[in-house]
Amino acid sequence: MESFRYSNQEKHSQATLVTLSVIHQARQKDVCSQRVIFDVYGKVAHRIARRYLSDKAKVDDAVANAMFKVLVNMSTCQFEAVAAFEGWVKRIVVNECLAILKKEKPFESFDQADIETVYIDETIIEDLTAEKILEVIYSLPPGYRAVFNLYEIEGYSHAEIAEMLGISTGTSKSQLSKAKALLQKKIIELDPSYGKRRFVL
Missing domain, CATH: 1.10.1740.10 (RNA polymerase sigma factor, region 2, helix turn helix motif)
Incomplete structure (x- = not known):
């Protein structure tokens, strides 16, 4: 992604x-x-x-x-x-x-359940407006959303995020991956046709 x-x-x-x-x-x-x-x-x-x-x-x-x-x-x-x-x-x-x-304390209660990893066709992202993308981001759990925002939007490194949130670098990387997976699933749910274009890794 x-x-x-x-x-x-x-x-x-x-x-x-x-x-x-x-x-x-x-x-x-x-x-x-x-x-x-x-x-x-x-x-x-x-x-x-x-x-x-x-x-x-x-x-x-x-x-x-x-x-x-x-x-x-x-x-x-x-x-x-x-x-x-x-x-x-x-x-x-x-x-x-x-x-x-x-x-x-949302960073102490991350959902550790496995989240299916999916591949999103580039056209799916391109077809979404910035407003719709932000709407999907708003729907993420607070802890996931914080890590995603800090890394993908603010541009902080995992080391910086770990220090800011009081978590390990590994945890930051793990939560970003899970946030992306959950975000991808939510994007697919926006339109049933998106699901036909996904490939489970």
Whole structure:
């Protein structure tokens, strides 16, 4: 199954409104610039949080906590490019989501049942909209979804994920494999005709 790292919607659209000048002014506590940062990246943070958290209240908590930390701590950081600032904001949001997930301990209760491994024809992925792919990702169990997001979308290595989640590298690899298998099964279920094109490995 091909990587899902192409799903980078949060890096576009309204984020283009933010310039280095706006970031610099926000670092200097300019209220108008801080409002721009909050409005633009609050939406970005919400999209990221939804990938990790199913409960709306927890999504809102993660976004609120993350944006508070962004506005409070950005004055202590230097940013040479808007992309660097965006990456910093995203890491804060992801960390807030993981902090909430860790309280629920989903990484200690992974389903160890064998999941059938399947091969998905490339046309199946190509025919799905980004919205539909995200919808399927949202349906994954929290622990699987976290590992999948961190590796396939955020681009972290298994070693980094293991450190972030307090699990072993082997467990990270295993859960990614199982997350993909479950994701593939759910994609097939979207349309009965998909099942006719699958090949069990």
